[in-house]
Amino acid sequence: MPEKAPFYITTAISYPNGVPHIGHAYEAIATDAIARFMRLDGYDVYFLTGTDEHGQKMQQTAAKLGLTARQLRDQNVPAFEKMVQAMGCSNDDFIHTTEERHYRASEELWRRMEKNGDIYLDKYAGWYSVRDEAYYAEDETHLNEHKVRLASKTGTPVEWVEEESYFFKLSAYQDKLLKLYADVPDFVLPKERLNEVASFVKGGLKDLSLSRTTFDWGIPVPGNPKHIMYVWVDALTNYITGVGFPDDSSEQFKRYWPAALHVIGKDIVRFHAVYWPAFLMSAGVAVPKRIFSHGFLFNRGEKMSKSVGNVVDPFTLAETFGVDQLRYFFMREVPFGQDGNYSYEAIANRINADLANDLGNLAQRSLSMVAKAFGGVLPEPGAFTAEDQTILAAADAMMDVAREHMKTQQLHHVLNAVWSVVADANRYFASEEPWAKAKTDPQRQGTILYVTAEVIRQVAILAQPFMPTSSGKFLDLLAVSADERGFEALAAGKRLPHGRQLPAPQGVFPRYVEPEADPNAAPEPKAEKPKKQKKQPKEPKPPTEPA
């Protein structure tokens, strides 16, 4: 048996200063779909997700609640672990940045960067707004009529503050990073994101403040525990901690690093495409192969926010529609890499049309005919007609198309290709009219049913990464054994064996029916919402994805 190629894939780690939201779930689902796809395609996949538990914001949020940072962490983190499970994720590990192994990894990465001469102690100075808790550059401030200096963006007063800080010589990595982007044109996908990053880097890089002395919830700097590592050093390091760093001679590390893919939100592209490779280059560790930036999800065109009252809990969505249905919706409806919209109607429409009607009903009508007319034994097909061959050829072509799209993580295109065959199969079934053949030509009826079952088999195998449980049910209905469900079962010449006794057909995707209007139970607020987000002044602190 040939050696499996390794494929290390990660989500960003979530920042648990609140509860998991739909953005966290989306990223987990998408990453899981890719991980499952690659596994089924014969790769040795290692899939890591986790939580980023340090930082000033955790400490602040905790303080507001009268808790310690550690207590807040203990309170919030379990929900993230549960969420990943509830979304059906197949992660091999779940990392917490408060774990001992992660301290060791972060400290070692720091030491290596320091040893390479890229870390130096200096003063961080700038115009600091106490109210915004943020530094501003000189040109981001102005003097008002009373000669008081204000942050231009927020209008809050600023004062000159100097703070001792370690710095990373990011400026020394400008050319190396630009070379990386040139040498690996798919280093960041979608391409627009790489362009943005490249133009940022071309604009010149300043050294990066790498430590803080103003709070203590984090990893102390080796040799100078007054300083806490800048949380991004800590956070990014999770990716190598997860495969055994600092033991970089371990089998695990050698096997899986560099990562094949970091899946992240578009708001943190810079940290992953600029800082992270620079840190790694400095420490003499290989850089990841690819970073994929997904978009944001909007509820009816609006950013989720408490004031709008459209905060949607991923657990509730999964309970309402089913995990697999929810996964399918996000993977099919949202072009991966772009922003997307969702609403209860959109989800219901999509899963009813594609899952209940097109696929579920096709399976039900064909398999119940097998049960009725053939005693549940999949009939042996006769000679294939041109029509049979056409639909079979369409099914046989799916795998290559899917692999091609998966090379660039075009998940929605994978599903488009599969569901285009589902539509073909429905047309085939309708025009062949197997129900009319029961009396006139049972042999032909059997062939039509066999062909339909074979197409469903292929569809179900390819749908597994997206809807693991439901796809498994279809394969159960076809009596496909566990070792016949990998993508190698879609290789040329592989066909559903006839003559097997099939279990009694059961619906896999029930139609979603909106609960009767009940103001208390109705999941969807019926208030009219504008289609597009109204233009609003930019908030000083835009809501973000997990760090």
Next chain:
RNA sequence: GGCGGGGUAGCUCAGCUGGUUAGAGCGGCGGAAUCAUAAUCCGUAGGUCGGUGGUUCGAGUCCACUCCUCGCUACCA
């Protein structure tokens, strides 16, 4: 302000290097069928391709200008 994307049927979007009557899905409408989860199939939708002016035998598809919109423009993550 600078750089980079977008503005195409009611909705979500395809339309590569310019070339016959501008496409898909969903929705809507009409019809067929009745094996099936009232699911499926067939037909239909006449949209100034943001606006104006150009280049060309010919332009959503190239150029200029213009309107609108989104993203990036570093140290909260």
